[in-house]
Amino acid sequence: MGHFSSMFNGLARSFSIKKAKKNNSKSDVKEAVEEMAREAKKKELILKSSGCINADGSNNLASVFSKRGEKGVNQDCAIVWEGFGFEEDMIFCGIFDGHGPWGHFVAKQVRNSMPITLLCNWQETLSQTTLAEPKTGLDESDKTLQRFAVWKYLYLKTCADVDQELEHHRKIDSFNSGTTALTVVRQGEVIYVANVGDSRAVLATVSEDGSLTAIQLTVDFKPNIPQEEERIIGCNGRVFCLQDEPGVHRVWQPEEESPGLAMSRAFGDYCIKEYGLVSVPEVTQRHISIRDQFVIMATDGVWDVITNQEAIDIVSSTAERSKAAKRLVEQAVRAWNRKRRGIAMDDISAVCLFFHSSSSLSHDIHPATTC
Structure with a gap:
């Protein structure tokens, strides 16, 4: 199976370690994955609050910060999972923006469910050789396309499963409440982005002239x-x-x-699903080059008042990378008070x-620091 199958090996090893049955039922698989998550949490590889995560030997450093707005409880939440799927070169990042009376519960439920469900579907894919093994004779570009096809399949299935599970949740009323979900998985030198809603991912990359440029992903x-x-109109909804x-x-x-949903x-x-609202993600990929420095994932509370370029300038000029998300959110709060005075501030998270x-290019990006 070669290099392509390496994206599945970590999870396969985890099931071997946990001595899961050869013919795993869905409940067996989920139990094993949840045990994996508990183990990762014990090792401080999962972050669900404001702070940062930088595992020993990892090239990744993730900074997280969230600030409650002026509309009540904070309905934003996030997750970073280093060593995702027991793979040393993988990290899962997600940001979720709830809305409606139960929005904070919905956002946390989706945050907790999505990575677990993604790994469960990943395990199921292991047994499907037509998906897991590339055809012989393919060049590297074709293998890249096939790897992307697998990730897209996984995300489409995962989002459908998560939405169905949420609909039947016995303790959360999501009929008039919901959440967006923006996730990024880095696997080696490739990132896979899945977006449901109006949060945004922006990449900071160095252009040919040496300046730091924003690319909206x-x-x-x-x-x-x-x-x-x-x-929406085709489903008899109105806009x-x-x-x-x-x-x-x-x-x-x-x-x-x-x-009256704004997404x-x-x-x-x-209440609006049959009238055109969907939970289908847009899934994209990007190969990370030496010029690509970082990606910002933020809820619309940031982007309502901060431009893409302003955001990457703020992050790149932060002396300590571990505090980058906090500084971006604080700058967004100041911008909100200046530009939207009199309007209740939204929850703001990044x-x-x-x-x-560290960077081998000469520009205003500071090296990572210990959290």
């Missing part, structure tokens, strides 16, 4: 994007702005001014994932 899935609006919110397009039921993709929100322990 995701689409903000707002209801007025043509293909999103077309789908329009309220008079006191010009420019803020929302999704509405056919005959009621409810729920076109989300987990939960089953994850900054650095790719290199």
Whole structure:
């Protein structure tokens, strides 16, 4: 199976270590994966609060920070899992923005469920040789495409499973509540990005002239994007702005001014699912070059008041990388108070994932520091 199968070896070893049955039922697989997560947490490889994570020997450093807004409980949450799937060169990062009366519960449920479900689906894929093994005679570009096809399949299945599990959750009412979900998996020198909703991932890379440039990796899935609006209207949903919110397009039921969602993709929100809201992720990949320095994942509370370029400038000029997310959020708070005075501040959260322990290029990126 060669290099391609190495992305599955860590999980395969973990099941061997846990002596899982050869013919694992879904419950057996989930139990083994949950045990893996508990072990990773004991080793401080999982971060679910503001702070940073930088495992010994890892090229990754992830900085996380979240600040509650002025609308009540903080409905944002995040996760970083170093050594994801028992693979030393893998890291999983996710950021989630809940909304509605149960939004904070929904966001945390999806945060906790998504990496576990992804690994469960990963284990299932191990037994499907047509997916797990590339065809012989393929060149490296074709193998890259096939690896991406597997990740896309895994994410599509995972998001469908997570949304279905959420719908039937006995303790969380997600009929009128939901969450966005933006995740990045780094595996070696490739990142896989899956986005549901209007959080955003922005890459910082060094251009030919040596300047640090922002590249937006995701689409903000707002209801007025043509293909999103077309789908919603095709399902008898409606898209329009309220008079006191010009420019803020929302999704509405056919005959009621409810729920008024400001995004076109989300987990939960089953009151509007049959009218065009979906939890299908957009999945993309990028090979990390020496010029690519870090990626910022942030909820819309950041992007409402900070541009992509401003964000990477703030992060790159932070003296300690471990404090990069905090400084970005603090700058967004200041910008919100300046630009949106009188409007209740949204929850503001960010994850900054650095790719290199130090840079071989001459620009204003500081080396990683111990957390």
